[in-house]
Amino acid sequence: MSAQKVVITLDKVVKEFPDPADKGKTKAALHEITAKVRTGVITGLVGPDGAGKTTMIRLMGGLLEATKGTVRVLDMDPIKDSSGLRQAIGYMPQKFGLYEDLSVQENLNLYADLRGVLGKEREESFGRLLEFTSLQRFTDRRAGRLSGGMKQKLGLACALLGQPKVLLLDEPGVGVDPISRRELWKMVEDLAKSGLAVLWSTAYLDEAELCDEVLLLNEGKLLFDGSPKELTGRVKERCMHIRNIEGNRRQLLTRALNRPEVMDGVIQGRNVRILLKEGAKKPDLAELEAGPKAELASVTPHFEDGFIDILGGGPGGHSVLAEQLEALPLDGAVVIEAEHLTKKFGDFTATDDVTFKVTRGEIFGLLGPNGAGKSTTFKMMCGLLTPTSGTAKVTGYDLKRSASKARQQLGYMAQKFSLYSTLSVRQNLNFFSGVYGLYGAKQKKTVEEMIDVFGLKPFLEAAPDTLPLGYRQRLALACAVMHEPAILFLDEPTSGVDPVTRREFWTHINGIVEKGVTVMVTTHFMDEAEYCDRIGLVSQGQLIATGTPDDLKEMAATKENEDPTMEDAFISLVQQHAEKTKGAAKAKE
Amino acid sequence: MEKEKLKPESEKTLRERFGAGFLRRLWALSYKESLQTLRDPSSILVAFILPVLLIFIFGFAINLDSTRIRMGLVMEDMGPEAQRFAASLQGSPYLSIVRGTRKEMEQAVMEEKVRGFIVIMHDFSRKLDRPGEMAAMQVITDGTEPNIAVFVENYSRGAWQTWLGQRALARGEKMPPDIQLEPRYWFNPAAESRNYIIPGSITIIMTVVGALFTSLVVAREWERGTMEALLATPVTRTELLLSKLLPYYVLGISSLLLCVAVATFILKVPFRGSIPMLLVVSTFFLFSALGLGLLLSTLLRNQFNAAQAALNAGFLPAMMLSGFIYEISSMPHLLQYITCLLPARYFVTSIQTLFQAGDIHRLLWRDVFFLMLSSAFFIGLTAYHTKRRLDD
C-alpha cells in the first residue's frame, strides 16, 4: 500500500448561486470550506440533501468554479487545468451518467473513447472492470434494463476507465438496496487500498460510519472533519438501550424524549435506543414507566448519534399533529388485508401469492431488494395497480369493487411525488383537502390547523420545491393526513432526509399510530424498518418472512453473528431464499 | 502543464490524448448519439413516418387549382337566349351547376351548399331585344371565402363572354376588338399547384423535423443527468456541438431525400435540378433548422419547453411566412422584412426552383449564401451558449 498523500485541498472555499427567491442576490451553497482528501482511503462526504455535497464534488471535478477560495486537485486548478484534470479523475454523477439506450459494452466503449483508453490498455481495462463488477454476462444488455445495483457498478466502471488517480462518487447508494450497496462498498474499498483517492458522498449515515475519514456537511457548513470514530467517541457511553420494556414502547419513547437528560431517541425493534446529553445522568426507568423488568444497557454509539450530538439534539417526542386527530378505537380490527395477491406483467410475476394482514394501530413495513416486487405489492394495496388475482382490502372494502370508498380511508405520501410543484403551499393544502371531500368552513379550519401545526405560515405563497427539505416533508405529511385517514401509506418517505428531520417525521407517525391510525411503509433504510411493529420481507415476488424486527434478526442469527443488525438480517434472509430457490430449480432439472 | 512535469513518462500519451483525440471522441459521441436515436422508436416516427405522412397530406390536401366549384343557377327567364347562356355556363369545366329558385339558392349559400349563384332576371329576354335598356344578369357570391368568391366571379364572367361571343357570331354582329391573353406558364406548363406545393411542403416538414429532433437532444442529456458525466471527461465544446449536429444531419438529409423521392416517384412531381445542387442547398438549410432546435434546447434545457418553442419558432413561421402558400410579395412591407430572417423562405424558393426550373445557379447560390449565414448564426449562438461548466 502506498503512502497516503493529500491530493485534493480546499481552502476557504465559498460557492454562491443566484437566489431563485430573491432576484439579483446570491445564496451561498458552501461557506468557507477547508478540507483535504487523501489517497488510499475512502473519504465520506456526508450530509443531508441540500447540504452542499454535490456542489463540493462538482467544484473538485471542475464543473463549477468557486466564488472564493482555492480548490486544488492533484496540484491542478480544476478550472484552468481542466483538460489535464479531466484525464486524471473519475467522476460518477448522481444518476450514474449512463446512456440507458446503450448496452453495457457500448457505454464502456463510449467512455473509453472519450478518455482515450486505447489499444492493449483498452482490452485490459474492459476485462478487468467487467470482471471486477461481475458484469461480463451482461455486456449486451441495455443499461436501462439493468437493476439499480448493476447500473451503479457500470457507472463506477465507466468512471474508472483511464485509471484515474481520484474517484469522485456522488451519492452512489441512492435508491439501491442494502445488498448492492454493500457489494459496491467492497469494490470501492479495494480501489482505495490500491492507492486511489476516493470521495464518496452519501446521505446515509451508516455508510459514513464505514469511511476512513469523514467530511460532515450541513447547510453548506463543514461541521466535522476527521475519522468517524472520533465523532462516535464523543458520544461514547451516552448511548443506551432500554430493554425488556413492558407496555407501549412508542409511548415510552415519547416520555423519554421529553426528559431533559435525553437528547435523542429512536425505536429499535422491541427496544428503545436513547442518546443522553453530555454529562447527564441516566434516566430513571421507573419514572419512565418502562415496566419492572426494564433495564438500561450501554450500546456502541453510531455515527448518527454523533451527528445528532453536533446538531444539538433531536426534535423532542411530542407530536402536535397527533393531538389534532380524533382517536380511533383500538379494536384490533384487521384494516389492511392481502389475500393471495398476485400481479403478472406478461410472463413476469412481480408479486406471487402474497398474503398478510395488518391490524389497526400497527406499523407494517415492506422491505426487499430492488425489483423484488415490494413496490408492486404496495401499489396494489393502495389501489394504484389492480391485482391479476387475489384481493386487496382496506378497512373491509375491496379496492377493486368499492375503490372510491376504500380510498377515502387512505392517506398516501411518497417522498418523490406527492406535491404539485406548480402550486403554492396553500394551494396544495386547499387542493388535497378538497379532493378528499373537505369543503367550506371545515376545510378552512383544517387547513389553518395544518399551517399552525407544521409552522408553514412563512411559506404559504412559495412553491413546495423551494422549501427547505424538512418543511417539504411536513407539507407532504399534512396533505396526506388532512382528511384523517384510517390508514397511511408511506412510500420511502424519508429517503435523502437528514436524521433530525427523519426523527421529527417519525415522532408524528408514532403519535398518529397511537391515535389508532394504521401505517404501511416501504423503505430501504434499516433504521426506519426498526420503527415497524411488523415487517414483511419480499424477495423474488414472494413474501419470504414476516415478523417483528427482532423476529427477523433472530431468524438470521448464526453462530458467527449472534446479534445481527437489521441490515445483516435483511441480507442473509434474502440470500438464503435465493439459494433455496436456486436449489429447488436445480432439483427440478 | 504541471501535470506533465509531474509525470514526464506519460507525456507522449497525454499529447496523443489531447491532440489526436478530437476525431476519435467526435466519432464516439456521434456513434452514441446515432445508436440512441435509432433505438428510440419515436425518432423513427419523427424522421421517416411523419414526413411521408405529411407530404401525402400536403400533396392531396393543398390543391389551390380551383377545379370545380358548386354554383347555383336561377332561371327566372326561360327565353332562348337565357337557355343558351345556361348552356354555356353548364359547359364550363370549372363549374357544377345546380338549378333552383332564388329562395332555394339563398338558403344553399347559407348552408355552404353552393359558393354563389347566377340569376337570369325575369325580364332578361324582353330587355335584350328592347333598345335603350340593359338586360341584366346577377352574380351573387359567398363573400365569406374571398378566394372562392373571386373564382366564382371570374368563371361567371368567362361564361358570359363566351355567350356574348357566340351570340355576336350567330347574329353576324361585329364585336369590338378584344385583346386576347395568352398565358405561358414557365416551368409548370399545366399550372398545377401541387407541383410547387409539394416541393414547398418539404421545407415545412424539414423545419419541423429538424428543429423537433435537436430541440430534444441537448435537453434530454441535461434531464437525464448524462451531461454532467460528459462534462467530466476530456470532451471539448466543439466535439459536443458537432456530435449533436452531424448524426442528425445524416438523419435529416436521409429524411429529406426520402421526401424528395416520394414527391418525384410517387406523387410524380417533375424534378429538373441536379442532385449535387439539391444536396448543397439542403445541407445548409438543414444546418439552420438543426441549429435552431439545438439553440432552443441548449437555452431551455427542458424537453417540453424546447419542443413547444421549436413548434412556435419553426412550424408556424415556416407555414405562414415562407412564401410556400402565401405570396411574400403581397404581404405588408414589415412582414416582408421579417421573412428575410427565415431560413425556410430561402429553401422554399430553391427547392421549388430545383424541382420545376432546374439548376438556376444565380438564384440557388444566392439562397445558399443566406442559408449559410443563418446556419452560422444559429450554430454560432449555440456554441456561445454551450456550457463547458455547470455555472458559466
Add this chain to the structure above:
Amino acid sequence: MFHRIYTLIIKELQTLLRDPEGRRFLILPVLMQLCLFPFVTMEVKHNTLGIMNQDDGPLSVELIQRFATAKAFENVVSIKSEAELKETVEMQKALLVLRFPSDFSRALESGKSPVLQVILDGRRSTTGQIAMGYVADILQAYSLERAEALVPGATGASPLRTSLVVRHWFNPNLDFTWYILPSLVAIITTIGALIVTSLSIAREREQGTFDQLLVSPLTPGMIMLGKAIPALIISMSQASIILLAAIFVYRVPFSGNLFLMYGSMFFYMVSLVGFGLFISSICSSQQQAFLGTFSFMMPAMLLSGYSAPIDNMPQWLQTITWFNPLRHFIVISKDVFLKNIDFFTVLEHVWPLWVIAAITLTGASIIFRFRLG
C-alpha cells in the same frame, strides 16, 4: 362530488396560471398569431409586373399606365431583351411578365384582336393566375371603353346592352380579414385546448402527481372532468380574446348570434378535449404526448379547409376530413360571424361534432379505465 371537481378545476387553473412562463405560453402565441395571420393572405397586392414592350404604338403605353395604377401591382419593370426576360422570371423579380407583340397597337387600331402574351412563373402559378385575372379585368374594361368611344351611343352593338352585375354577399369588398379572423377563432383555440388536456396529464404522469390523484377517492370520470373543464375555460377565453380583437381591432362586423357562437364553440371544445384526452390516455411521457398532439394538430389544420378548399381534395380525403372537428367549427364560426346563420343551419354543422366527441370521449375513458386496471 361537485366540490371535488371544483377543487380539481381550481388546481388546474392555478397550475396553468401561477407560473409566468406558463401564462406566457398561453397568451403570446395567441397574440403573435393575431398580429401576423390576418396579413398573410392569398390576395395579390403590391406585386411587381414585368413589361416587355415590343410595340412602338401608343396603345400599349396607354395600357401599361393602367396596369401601373392597379392595386395588384406596385412596381412595373420594363424588360428590354429575351435575356432580361429570362433573368426576370427565373430570379422571381416579377410575378408575371406581359409581352406586347410588335404589331399590338396596329392590330388593335385596325380592329383585329391582338394577342398579349403573359409569362407566369410556374413556381407560383396560383398567385400568377390571380394576378392574371386582374390583368384580364383591366383589359376588358379598356376594351369596353374603347368600344364605347368608337361606337358612340352603342345602340347597334348588342353586347353592350347586357351587363353582369356581381355582388359579393356578406363581404362586399372581399376583405380577407373578414374571412381570416373568424377562422382564427377556431384555429388558435385548437392549440390551446389540445395542449392543456393532453400535455397536462402527461406532465402529471411524469411528475408522479397523477398517482396521487389515483389513490384519492376521485373516480376516473371526475379526473377526466377535472382536466376537461379547465381546458374549456382556457380555450374559450382565448377564443373570446380573438373574437374581441376581430370585432374591435380588425372591425369585422359581427352579424350573428353570440349565443349560437358560444354554444357551438362549447361543443367544438368538447370534441377537441375528447381528442386531447384520447391522446393522453395512450401516452406515458410528455414527449409522446407532444408528438401525438402534433401529429393530430398538423393534419387537422391542413385538412380544415382554411388553407385550401375541401372541395378540391380527393373524395376519400374529404371523407376523412369529416372526422376533423376543426373543419366543422371553422364553417360555423365564419358563418355565424358573417352570415348570421340560424339555429338549424348551425345544428347541421354541430351534430358531427357530437358524434366525434362521443367517439373520442368514450375511447379515452375506456383506455383510461383499462390502463388503471
